[in-house]
Amino acid sequence: MQNNPLHCDPETGVCELPSAQNQEYTGPIEAGKKPVRIIYFTDPICSTCWGIEPQLRKLKLEYGHLVDIEYRMGGLLPDWTYNSGGISKPSDVAPHWDEVSRYYQMPIVGDVWITDPLHSSYPPSIAFKAAQMQDETRAIAFLRRIREMVFIEKKNITRWEHLAEAAENAGLNAETLKQDCETRANDAFQADLQLAAQWGVRGFPTLFFVDGSGAHEKVYGFKPYQMFENAVAKMQSGAQKNWYSKNWQDLFNQFPTLTTKEFAELTGHTFEAADQQLHALQKEGFLKSFVTENGILWKYTSLSK
Incomplete structure (x- = not known):
């Protein structure tokens, strides 16, 4: 029986894909423009991914001059054909999200799974790929906004009105976003899913830290900031952190x-x-x-x- 991907284990810090194979990718990965390229496999409704937002924001402030973070969608919830891990229907997710919230000290409210449950995480994932087609920086702001909507504001982010609002909040053209969602964005999403399968991504968050030679280090699941910093240091010897104002x-x-x-x-x-x-x-x-x-x-x- 397949495990429900929304049953994210707070202890391991992983939202695991039901069909994932336990295999490690050992091949080279193309280097980026900066010394360290980070490929981040995530999903808009991955509660553990929301849990590492503090670490990622600090990483961008301290090592943004050395690293580029490339966001890829992983397809956490295709549909509801799962029945295990204590979660067999949307309403079962609500208390689980409340538990995860306490563990990570991040606000997560599970009520959306009772009042207006999502049927899949694919629509907001495709919308993110459409956002990337307009502007990478604004796409990240869009992803942040839809996460706030689903985790905090109890909004079903498969609904177009919420995606359109998030697009406008992020400075994107909502009409263009809709057109791309209905056409080419799905191809980009499918390409992300294929890459995740090729690299043996079993769950989220999964981050590949890549150096200039194509060698890589993987950080899997919820980890303290030190683990992210260690991965940068391993890929870039002598990496110096940037000072930033804590005001x-x-x-x-x-x-x-x-x-x-x-x-x-x-x-x-x-x-x-x-x-x-x-x-x-x-x-x-x-x-x-x-x-x-x-x-x-x-x-x-x-x-x-």
């Missing part, structure tokens, strides 16, 4: 929204200290908050008008 205003100028865990990771504070500072900034009128039972998403007020 709250500078961080919110860099990232329009931050969770408490992300702010803690980026500032080096404890979760509790970060929470206190963010609440204090809110009282002073600098921040707005989107509060859920499982955590808070913070937004700089000057960016929310």
Whole structure:
């Protein structure tokens, strides 16, 4: 019986594909323009991928001058023909997401699986590929926005109205996005699925760190920041981290929204200290908050008008 891919194991930090083969890819991977190329296999509804957002944001700040992160879709949930791992229907996902949220200290609310469940993760994945066709940077902002929608705002991101809103939020042309979703974006998505199968990707998150010679190091599942940093150092000997400002205003100028865990990771504070500072900034009128039972998403007020 196949395991349901939405049953992400918090301990291993993996959302595993039901049909994945346990094989390691040992062949070379084409090098990138920067010293380290990172190919990141993910999915819009992968809760563990949401869990590593703090680490990835810090990686971009400290090593963005050395690394390029290339986002690939992996196709976590084709449909609902699964019945194991404690999850046999959409409503079973809700308590699981609540559990994962506590484990990663990231706001994840499972209510969407009760009120308006997704039938598949393919539509938002194809939409992301369409977004990439317009602009890579804005596509990443689009992916962030649809994740906020599904994990925090309880929105079914297979629905076009939510994808269109996210496109506009990210500065993309929604009409062009829709046209590409209905035509060439599916081919790009299928190419990602084929590459994932070729490289033996078993689940998400999976990141391949590639050096200039094509050698690579894989980081699989939820890992602390040190593991990402170690992978960069292994691929680029003597890699020096970039200094970045930990001032709250500078961080919110860099990232329009931050969770408490992300702010803690980026500032080096404890979760509790970060929470206190963010609440204090809110009282002073600098921040707005989107509060859920499982955590808070913070937004700089000057960016929310």
